Amino acid sequence: MPFLYYFGEMPIKFLILALLFPVLTASQENPALIRSSTAMETAWDFPKNPLNDSLPADSHLAAQIRTGFLLFTETPRKAARFTRNLLSCNNCHLNGGQREKAMPLVGISSAFPEYNKRSGRLISLEDRIVGCFLRSENATGTRPAPPDRELIPSPTSQEVLALSAYISWISRGFTVGSPLDWRGQNVIPAKNLVPLERLDRRKGKELFLEKCSTCHGEDGQGVEIGDKKAGPLWGPMSWNDGAGAARVYTLAGIIRFAMPYLDPGSLTDEEAQHLAAFINSKPRPKFPFKSSDYPREKVPVDAVYYKK
Numbered sequence: 001m002p003f004l005y006y007f008g009e010m011p012i013k014f015l016i017l018a019l020l021f022p023v024l025t026a027s028q029e030n031p032a033l034i035r036s037s038t039a040m041e042t043a044w045d046f047p048k049n050p051l052n053d054s055l056p057a058d059s060h061l062a063a064q065i066r067t068g069f070l071l072f073t074e075t076p077r078k079a080a081r082f083t084r085n086l087l088s089c090n091n092c093h094l095n096g097g098q099r100e101k102a103m104p105l106v107g108i109s110s111a112f113p114e115y116n117k118r119s120g121r122l123i124s125l126e127d128r129i130v131g132c133f134l135r136s137e138n139a140t141g142t143r144p145a146p147p148d149r150e151l152i153p154s155p156t157s158q159e160v161l162a163l164s165a166y167i168s169w170i171s172r173g174f175t176v177g178s179p180l181d182w183r184g185q186n187v188i189p190a191k192n193l194v195p196l197e198r199l200d201r202r203k204g205k206e207l208f209l210e211k212c213s214t215c216h217g218e219d220g221q222g223v224e225i226g227d228k229k230a231g232p233l234w235g236p237m238s239w240n241d242g243a244g245a246a247r248v249y250t251l252a253g254i255i256r257f258a259m260p261y262l263d264p265g266s267l268t269d270e271e272a273q274h275l276a277a278f279i280n281s282k283p284r285p286k287f288p289f290k291s292s293d294y295p296r297e298k299v300p301v302d303a304v305y306y307k308k
């Protein structure tokens with residue numbers, strides 16, 4: 001009887017599956033992200049490139065998308081008034097935010113607004129971009145003094161809106177709540193996190209000299225390799241101490257899956273953490289509003305530049 005029962009039901013199950021299949025696969029289809037294993041030969045590839053691809057018919061919007069792309073890849077030059085260091089968005093979000101395991105931003109606009117622990121409230125994509133300027137780009141820094149009067153980016157600054165237009169354009173087709181499997185992948189599994197006091201900066205330094213300094217320089221300031229230049233990992237031209245990358249485990253997650261550039265994924269979880277502990281033991285610009293962060297949450301343990 002059970003056999004007959006299953007047998008009788010099967011065609012209907014198949015029918016349901018066959019009907020559902022396109023829906024299921026459509027909502028989970030991965031975008032054409034650059035594979036992390038391809039390293040340097042794809043350094044300048046952009047699966048979606050607004051300088052070549054067709055853009056929305058609205059010419060104002062199309063212009064903003066193109067501007068946003070240029071801002072993303074040449075941030076210090078194109079967004080000079082809000083960028084007081086030598087990092088482009090592209091330094092951390094490789095290939096225009098379109099490379100797997102390098103904090104890709106494809107589809108991300110569909111995830112906002114979202115609750116943000118550091119702000120203790122719901123934030124928009126534009127708020128998020130402002131945060132990146134303030135912290136990763138050190139907009140609150142003092143040098144070089146820009147001539148413009150608007151020194152602090154806001155969600156309506158033209159640079160922020162253009163970046164938002166670009167990120168929204170690479171997010172087209174993803175509706176609110178779409179599963180974004182490639183999001184949040186630059187994370188070391190909790191069970192493999194080494195307590196901070198057991199991380200060894202000297203080991204981190206040795207690894208740095210062995211595996212990173214050919215491109216990042218022994219002084220961590222970055223050297224030119226062809227037409228690429230690795231960014232400063234510490235010092236006055238790096239991200240400030242309120243940035244996501246100033247957290248040891250966050251930085252370890254970037255390093256673990258995106259670096260070293262020619263062989264990403266080759267480090268162990270532990271090595272990436274020793275490296276991050278070394279890099280984030282170095283001096284960097286101060287973010288002046290750290291005391292307003294985490295108004296409702298505990299300061300995370302790995303936010304080593306915050307007073308606990």
Ligand code: HEC
Pocket residue numbers: 072075087088089090091092093103105108111128129132133136137163167183184239243244245250254
């Ligand atoms: C120093 C490295 C670094 C730079 C430079 C940087 N970011 Fe980020 N970005 C991060 C990290 C790390 C995160 C992950 C969030 C966290 O833990 O704080 C992030 C997250 C984001 C997010 C949210 C992604 C998500 O999945 O929620 C957006 C959007 C973003 N960055 C845009 C930008 C833009 C635009 C710029 C340039 C103005 C930029 N970033 C520059 C490191 C960087």
Ligand code: HEC
Pocket residue numbers: 043087090091092094095208211212213214215216225228229230231232233254255259260261262275
């Ligand atoms: C073959 C050269 C190369 C090696 C080796 C290398 N990097 Fe990088 N790294 C780069 C380049 C180039 C970028 C910027 C990418 C871009 O702009 O597209 C970068 C970016 C980064 C970033 C993002 C912020 C910044 O300062 O640009 C971090 C963090 C980083 N590397 C850490 C490391 C660590 C740690 C190692 C050693 C395990 C390492 N890298 C090894 C070339 C390299």
